[in-house]
Amino acid sequence: EIVMTQSPATLSVSPGERATLSCRASQSVGSDLAWYQQKPGQAPRLLISGASTRATVFPVRFSGSGSGTEFTLTISSLQSEDFAVYYCQQYNNWPLTFGQGTRVEIK
Amino acid sequence: EVQLLESGGGLAQPGGSLRLSCAASGFIFSNAAMSWVRQAPGKGLEWVSGIGGSGGGTYYADSVRGRFTVTRDDSKRTLTLQMNSLRAEDTAVYYCVKGRLPPDSWGQGTLVTVSS
Numbered sequence: 001e002i003v004m005t006q007s008p009a010t011l012s013v014s015p016g017e018r019a020t021l022s023c024r025a026s027q028s029v030g031s032d033l034a035w036y037q038q039k040p041g042q043a044p045r046l047l048i049s050g051a052s053t054r055a056t057v058f059p060v061r062f063s064g065s066g067s068g069t070e071f072t073l074t075i076s077s078l079q080s081e082d083f084a085v086y087y088c089q090q091y092n093n094w095p096l097t098f099g100q101g102t103r104v105e106i107k
Numbered sequence: 108e109v110q111l112l113e114s115g116g117g118l119a120q121p122g123g124s125l126r127l128s129c130a131a132s133g134f135i136f137s138n139a140a141m142s143w144v145r146q147a148p149g150k151g152l153e154w155v156s157g158i159g160g161s162g163g164g165t166y167y168a169d170s171v172r173g174r175f176t177v178t179r180d181d182s183k184r185t186l187t188l189q190m191n192s193l194r195a196e197d198t199a200v201y202y203c204v205k206g207r208l209p210p211d212s213w214g215q216g217t218l219v220t221v222s223s
Contacts, residue, residue, distance in 0.1 A: 001169070034209040036152075043202055043213040044152065050209075087152050091209045094157055094166040096142060101151045 002026055002090050006099035012107040013078050021073040021102045023088035028068045032092035035064055035073045038101075039084045047086070048073065078104070109133040109212040111203045116217030119193050125219060129186040129203030137161060137181040140207035143188050145199035146216075153199075156188060157207070171197075193221045 003026040013019045023033065031051040036044035037058075046055050048064035051071055061076040075082055083106055088099040115127040127143070142157040156177040157166045165177050176189040186203055200216040 032209070038152075043215055045213070046209065046211045049211070085151075089152075089154075089210070091207060095168055096154045096157065096207075096210065098144075098152045098154060 004097050004099035006102050010103045014107045019075040023071040023099050025069045029090040029092035031067050033071050034089045036087045037084050111214030113203050113214045113217040116219045118220045123193050124191045127188040131184045136184040141186045142204040144202045147199040195221050197221050
């Protein structure tokens with residue numbers, strides 16, 4: 001099983017600031033890495049796939065990068081609607097494992 | 108539009124069973140790999156089980172292997188999770204998720220509570 005590790009667990013950011021979230025895989029997953037956004041009481045939504053391809057419903061301030069074992073999700077200028085929990089998931093191999101999540105909260 | 112509607116959640120006793128279903132529409136169901144993902148109260152996401160499209164294999168997390176069984180009925184566009192020997196730690200919202208490369212659509216979830 002591929003273990004996914006996210007850091008930090010909680011990120012406190014002021015609106016308008018940049019947020020950088022990290023995700024590490026215990027072995028290479030190539031570019032088979034997705035990011036999901038989850039808000040309270042809602043199902044997760046696919047934000048990024050292929051490590052860097054943003055879903056069209058999300059604004060351009062969201063970007064993903066990385067390959068192999070190291071990945072980053074960047075939110076360039078946080079808006080109020082971006083405060084949520086973000087999960088990475090590898091889909092290179094079954095089981096499709098998740099990181100433990102990063103909560104982005106208002107500073 | 109992709110729609111995934113889970114049902115079958117509820118209260119079960121430890122050691123008991125529940126059967127979850129997911130009714131799918133808006134895509135070619137038979138071609139799609141499908142998964143179940145759960146989220147315990149206040150916790151993160153845990154992938155539980157998956158099944159390949161077009162007669163693909165079945166896959167399980169270690170935490171449920173031997174107790175849960177995933178099946179699909181392509182004629183009825185339905186995904187099913189049979190959960191046996193339930194434990195308190197199986198308490199969670201269970202989501203039906205479409206896709207494998209990547210998983211791209213989620214249902215709204217159904218709550219399973221295991222308690223005496």
